[in-house]
Amino acid sequence: MLTRAYAAHSPTMPLAPFEIERREPGPNDVAIDILYCGVCHSDLHTVRGEWPGVLYPSVAGHEIVGRVRAVGPDVTKVRVGSLVGVGCMVDSCRTCAACARNLEQYCENGFIATYNGSSLGGSENTYGGYSAAIVVDEHFVLRITHNENDLAAVAPLLCAGITTWSPLRHWNVGPGMKIGVVGIGGLGHMAIKLAHALGAHVVAFTTSPSKREAALALGADEVVISTDNSQMLMHAASFSFILNTVAASHDLDAFMALLKLDGTMTVVGVPSSPHPSPAIAPFIFKRRSLAGSVIGGIAETQEMLDFCARHDITADIETIAIQDIEAAFARMVKSDVQYRFVIDMATLKTA
Incomplete structure (x- = not known):
């Protein structure tokens, strides 16, 4: 299905409106309407081509908070209407020793990144949270129990x-x-x-x-x-x-x-x-x-989200419109943010 997004087409081009193709939900998939997406330094390094192997067009964003729009018939973890998150991973081999220990971030065959990733056994690009929606296997979907008024400030928990x-x-x-x-x-x-x-x-x-x-x-x-x-x-x-x-x-x-x-x-x-x-x-x-150390496994990430909900912990953020992403990147380079930018994805509708 065609989905609105913001993408970089080269390291030197500013991000601009773009349409990407999201798969239809399979038996174990969760379709999520994205409400907020945090802005990570990794996003900037990727879209600017500062790290090797960047696939363009690049749709960044791996601090995703949204609401479930649809679920596959075999999904048991969440239901339509649930508040959920997606972090830095959308798949792993799930068979290696690391995955067996719930350490998908150390997958011996390489985890599949939320953006600039690849499908197992291939080289297909993946597109992240600077978009209106995303479809993710339920194993990599996190439950969010924070107050709905805090959702924007929850987004950076998925990476930072x-x-x-x-x-x-x-x-x-x-x-x-x-x-x-x-x-x-x-x-x-x-x-x-x-x-x-x-x-x-x-x-x-x-x-x-x-x-x-x-x-x-x-x-x-x-x-x-x-x-x-x-x-x-x-x-x-x-x-x-x-x-x-x-x-x-x-x-x-x-x-x-x-x-x-x-x-x-x-x-x-x-x-x-x-x-x-x-x-x-x-x-x-x-x-x-x-x-x-690098990020955390899915079970550990859920533990962190639940702990933060119990202790009323969120990130300190500044909310921006998607149209202001280039200005946000420029401010990040100058460390001019306390302490994380978060995109209100409702602004994508007018982009």
Whole structure:
């Protein structure tokens, strides 16, 4: 079925109205009318061709919230009228060891991305949430129980939320732990909210003194200016866990020195150029670990959404019209947003 969308036709062309073909729902499919779609830095990197292998036309968007319009005859997870979400994945092999552990994000045969993905065994493009509707296998559809008035602010949970929740859960962050969050942006602001709700003592790290009050308001117990050596030294060897959300290349040694015995720093931001290689001695003498993490599996994402609904957690957002996406991209490059743009897809009707 033909569906309205906004697409990039090349790395140098602005996004513009476009029509895409969505499949008719199969037995296990859910057809969703999209209400809101978050704007992720991955969207910008993709449509601008900054990552390899981009397929054009490109319809970005993997922070999708909508309402079920139709379901296939074998669907049991949701029903017509249900509020649902779709994140970064729309399929995986579902047979490998990772998928068997509900870790579809680490599918050994490669998960199928919501946009710029491929069909299993082929190279067909996939189109994301900058569109009026989407059809997804029910396994990759998430139930949303937040208040309907919060739906726009729920959208970023489907990427920014799960990207930070997954490492917090994997490394068992909870009461009695002193943990750090590096960076107070789209990912960092969610990490602070989630870690605070999990009961940890949260220390936010930023290079910008102007962000101190904002970090405290998000739930941080302390704020450290990471360029101030005296402030950093006060926290030496005291953290159980640090979540580093910064996507720019920077010195990791300064943060590794803050981990206590058996502490771990997990990096979730992907810089355009590599981080300087960290020194080895700090790892050896405190048995510290440096790790990475990417989004989360479907079961874990549902757990995160349910936790956020119970604790009244959403993202801090600015809602925009689809016609303003290029201006939003320009502001994102300047970090001029607190902390996530979300597109009201009703504006697509007039695009």
